Amino acid sequence: MIEALHLIKRFHDNKRGTVCAVDNVSFSCRQGQIYGLLGANGAGKTTTLRMLATILAPSEGTAIVAGFDVIKNPQMVRSRVGFLSAATALYGRLTAREMVEYFGRLHGLDEMTLRLRIDELFERLEMNEFRDRRCDKLSTGMKQKVSIARTLIHDPSVMIFDEPTLGLDVMAARTIVKFIRECRDNGKTVVFSTHVMSEVEKLCDRIGIVHGGELLAEGTLVDLRAQFGIQDLEALFVKVVES
Amino acid sequence: MSLRNIGIVYRKELIDSLRDRRTLISMIIVPLLVMPLLTIGMGVLSIALVGVAMREVPQVMILGGQDSPGVVADLHRVKDLQIVPSKPDYAAEISNKKIRAAVEIPEGFEAKLAAGELSTVKIYMYEGELKSGFGADRLQRFFRELRDRSIREHLQARNLPENLAHPFDILETNVAPPEKVGGAVLGGLVPYFVTLLCLTGAMYPAMDLTAGEKERGTIETLLCSPVSRTHLVMGKFLMVLTASIATAVLAITSMALSFGAGKQMLLGITKGASDPALQIAITAKGLISIFFVVLPLAVFFSAALLALSLFAKSFKEAQSYISPLMIIVAMPAIASLLPGVELSPALALIPVLNTSLVSKEIIAGTFHCNMIALIFLSSSFYAGIAIAIAVKLFQREDVLFRT
Numbered sequence: 001m002i003e004a005l006h007l008i009k010r011f012h013d014n015k016r017g018t019v020c021a022v023d024n025v026s027f028s029c030r031q032g033q034i035y036g037l038l039g040a041n042g043a044g045k046t047t048t049l050r051m052l053a054t055i056l057a058p059s060e061g062t063a064i065v066a067g068f069d070v071i072k073n074p075q076m077v078r079s080r081v082g083f084l085s086a087a088t089a090l091y092g093r094l095t096a097r098e099m100v101e102y103f104g105r106l107h108g109l110d111e112m113t114l115r116l117r118i119d120e121l122f123e124r125l126e127m128n129e130f131r132d133r134r135c136d137k138l139s140t141g142m143k144q145k146v147s148i149a150r151t152l153i154h155d156p157s158v159m160i161f162d163e164p165t166l167g168l169d170v171m172a173a174r175t176i177v178k179f180i181r182e183c184r185d186n187g188k189t190v191v192f193s194t195h196v197m198s199e200v201e202k203l204c205d206r207i208g209i210v211h212g213g214e215l216l217a218e219g220t221l222v223d224l225r226a227q228f229g230i231q232d233l234e235a236l237f238v239k240v241v242e243s
Numbered sequence: 244m245s246l247r248n249i250g251i252v253y254r255k256e257l258i259d260s261l262r263d264r265r266t267l268i269s270m271i272i273v274p275l276l277v278m279p280l281l282t283i284g285m286g287v288l289s290i291a292l293v294g295v296a297m298r299e300v301p302q303v304m305i306l307g308g309q310d311s312p313g314v315v316a317d318l319h320r321v322k323d324l325q326i327v328p329s330k331p332d333y334a335a336e337i338s339n340k341k342i343r344a345a346v347e348i349p350e351g352f353e354a355k356l357a358a359g360e361l362s363t364v365k366i367y368m369y370e371g372e373l374k375s376g377f378g379a380d381r382l383q384r385f386f387r388e389l390r391d392r393s394i395r396e397h398l399q400a401r402n403l404p405e406n407l408a409h410p411f412d413i414l415e416t417n418v419a420p421p422e423k424v425g426g427a428v429l430g431g432l433v434p435y436f437v438t439l440l441c442l443t444g445a446m447y448p449a450m451d452l453t454a455g456e457k458e459r460g461t462i463e464t465l466l467c468s469p470v471s472r473t474h475l476v477m478g479k480f481l482m483v484l485t486a487s488i489a490t491a492v493l494a495i496t497s498m499a500l501s502f503g504a505g506k507q508m509l510l511g512i513t514k515g516a517s518d519p520a521l522q523i524a525i526t527a528k529g530l531i532s533i534f535f536v537v538l539p540l541a542v543f544f545s546a547a548l549l550a551l552s553l554f555a556k557s558f559k560e561a562q563s564y565i566s567p568l569m570i571i572v573a574m575p576a577i578a579s580l581l582p583g584v585e586l587s588p589a590l591a592l593i594p595v596l597n598t599s600l601v602s603k604e605i606i607a608g609t610f611h612c613n614m615i616a617l618i619f620l621s622s623s624f625y626a627g628i629a630i631a632i633a634v635k636l637f638q639r640e641d642v643l644f645r646t
Contacts, residue, residue: 012641055466056640079469088467089460093262094255105251106468150464 002035002052002158002189003028006061009047009213021047023213024061029191029206031157034184036204037193038237044213045193046085049162052191053083066158066189079107082151085162092136096127096146099135100153107154114153121149141172148179159183161192165199177202197233211241248470252478260448260482269447270486274440274494279501281436293373301343301378304329304336308348314389315348324381337369343378344368346386356393434602435576437494437537438595442544442572444490445483446565449548452479454561462643476549476637480630483545491537499530532605536615539622540598544572546629553636556645579603591617594625 009022022044029035037045050056052063054074063070066080090099097118104114122128125145130138135146151159161180165173180203183190194200200207201221208218217224217240221233230236260266302325308315319326330336333345347365349355355362364386368379394408456462465475548565555561572595578584579599586600597618604611636642 053467055463056644075469075471078467081467083467085463087460088464090464091255091259091461092459093259098255098258102251102255103464103468106248106470108469151467 001029001031001064001066002191003064004048004052004061005063007048007051007058007063008060009044009051009056010059021213022051022058025208025210025213025215026061027206027208027215027218029189031189032184032187033205034180034190034192034203035206035208036200037191037208037210038195038197038200039193039210040195040241043210045210046087046162047213048210049083049085049160049191049193053081053160054078055083066156079154080157082154082156082159083162084147084151084160084164086164086166087162088147090135090143090146090150093134095132095134096138096142096149097122097131099146100149103150104153109154117153117155118149121152125149140168141175144168144172144175148176156188158189159191161190163193163195165194165196197237201233209237209240216240216243245471245474248474249478249481252470252475253481256448256452256479256482257485260451260486263451266447266451266486270444270490271493273443274490275497277436277440278494278497279504281432282498282501283504296374296377299374299377300325301374301381302327302341303378303382304333304342304345306333306345306347307350308352310351311348311353313353317389318346318385321381321385324378324385333367337367337375340369340372340374343375344382346382359397432580433498433606434533434599435573435580437491437498437533437602438540438576438599439569439573440494441487441491441537441541442548442569445487445541445545445548448486449483449545450552450555450558450561450565452482453549453553454555454558457555457643457645458557466643472637473634476553476634480546480549480633483549484542487541487545488538491541492534495530495533495537528610529605529608532610532615533602536598536601536605536618536622539619539626540595542626543594543622543629546626546633550629550633550636553633554642554645575599586611586614588614588617592621594622598622 004025004027007022007025008020011019011021013019025044025048027035037048039045047056051058051070052065054065054070054077057071057074065077068076068080070077091102094102100118100121101114104117109117122131125148127142127145127149130142135143138146159180161176164176164180168176177199180190180192184205192203204221206218206220207224209216209224217227219227224236225231228236228239230239300323304327305315305318306329318324327342329345333342336342337345345367347367349362349364352362352364366379366382366386369375395405398405398407456465466472468475548568551564551568552561555564575593575596576599579596584590584600586597586604590600591597591614601611601615601618604614
């Protein structure tokens with residue numbers, strides 16, 4: 001369960017002064033649902049998701065993630081969230097196994113549980129052939145799998161994906177899309193951001209359209225189509241942003 | 244504080260760094276090479292060069308002396324002098340290193356000598372030039388012996404005792420322990436290098452663990468973990484400190500070993516001549532004391548470098564912050580080499596300088612326990628401040644996500 005409550009994030013910029021990257025964003029996502037944040041570059045998607053993952057602290061407002069307040073209990077939130085983005089890279093000099101182990105330990109798993117969990121994940125994601133290879137020697141697709149294993153090692157109940165398919169080829173992107181769907185089917189709460197319309201249509205139970213830091217429209221795909229009278233999502237998006 | 248979490252981060256950073264070739268070079272290879280090169284290499288080179296200069300038979304010119312054939316003939320008979328025909332431009336010849344020195348014998352020198360009249364023998368040389376100095380030395384030795392001989396002859400002629408012109412002897416005796424004498428020569432250089440290596444050892448991992456993580460995008464991955472940011476930065480700090488201490492320990496050990504080996508080699512070259520500059524004995528007590536005073540300095544460097552490179556967006560930016568630091572740190576270390584800069588309670592509060600000065604004293608065999616304690620405390624104080632700054636910076640989003 002995720003509930004964003006009037007999230008505001010201001011940055012100080014030397015040239016532009018104070019910039020409001022996220023302006024009063026509220027939405028909620030229930031367990032077993034996928035919520036998609038749709039927006040152009042610089043719309044405030046990444047900042048919103050980073051606040052939900054407690055990597056950034058909100059300037060105002062708050063969010064309740066997996067039952068904990070992101071301001072009051074950031075550590076509890078982090079131990080229940082799996083966060084994956086194009087910016088969350090791997091340690092190149094660690095092997096795939098060491099990378100996942102490291103995050104398992106950081107999440108406080110004991111060695112016994114950790115070993116079982118790694119064996120299970122590596123089996124499920126078909127990673128055993130490269131488990132002892134260094135991350136910087138892996139292909140993009142393999143790296144993606146290591147990242148997925150890293151986000152799943154502590155069995156989080158909430159998954160946050162920030163543009164997870166950015167820069168991936170078709171096959172690697174398909175793996176991610178399949179993975180996001182699996183997360184939902186396993187009863188996890190999923191939020192993800194993208195600017196790819198087809199991903200939104202394929203995956204999302206609810207959609208939020210963000211622009212200039214504000215959440216301009218929100219609802220299920222059916223709701224939004226009815227509200228704006230437009231079938232095509234791309235045209236709908238352009239209409240919302242330009243109005 | 245959760246030691247378990249700090250330990251997890253530390254262990255990972257250690258494995259990660261030990262797989263990085265650049266860290267290994269700065270942490271292990273450099274200190275192992277620099278110290279033997281400094282002691283054995285420099286020592287052998289300088290002794291070899293001086294030896295070449297000493298073995299050379301200097302070419303000298305005699306100016307005048309036509310009316311003093313006896314002296315000129317004696318000069319020609321001196322084995323380690325080669326007399327060349329005289330030319331009017333002797334000064335230019337000395338400057339151009341064609342000849343090493345020249346001696347001007349005054350008119351009627353022998354006659355005046357016999358008559359007991361005062362006259363002046365002039366020796367021309369190029370001040371500061373080693374080989375010219377050796378040439379002039381030999382000429383001076385010749386004329387000093389001539390003077391002594393003529394005094395004796397005059398005294399004998401008048402039936403006076405020889406010691407009339409030599410009423411007493413002066414004998415200088417060294418009471419400083421041998422390591423004190425040796426320490427003064429090389430002692431200044433050693434702490435300078437140990438200090439600098441302590442810094443360079445910490446430099447690379449500090450940049451790699453902070454700015455490097457930002458550049459490679461792993462910092463955001465790391466921040467997803469539930470471990471608190473204080474624990475993350477402490478784990479990283481311990482790794483940087485490990486690198487710094489490893490570098491310093493390797494440097495001090497290899498220094499001690501190369502002094503031992505170097506002494507034997509140099510004594511072999513100089514054929515056992517007991518040059519006091521070579522009498523260096525670094526004791527185990529000295530080594531441990533140096534390590535003890537360098538330790539808080541290593542903590543200070545590690546935390547300061549971590550804080551500084553944490554602020555940088557990229558590896559390159561971090562390098563541009565840290566390169567000037569090398570010069571800033573080198574300055575107090577060099578100041579400790581200046582003559583007259585002695586350890587005092589006020590100087591004991593200046594970071595880097597205090598450590599260099601006290602290490603110099605320790606190598607020279609002197610232990611000021613109060614000073615060592617004072618320096619340890621003041622360095623620890625600076626180290627504490629640097630750690631606090633690094634921890635604070637790691638909590639700040641605008642530092643971690645600087646764009």
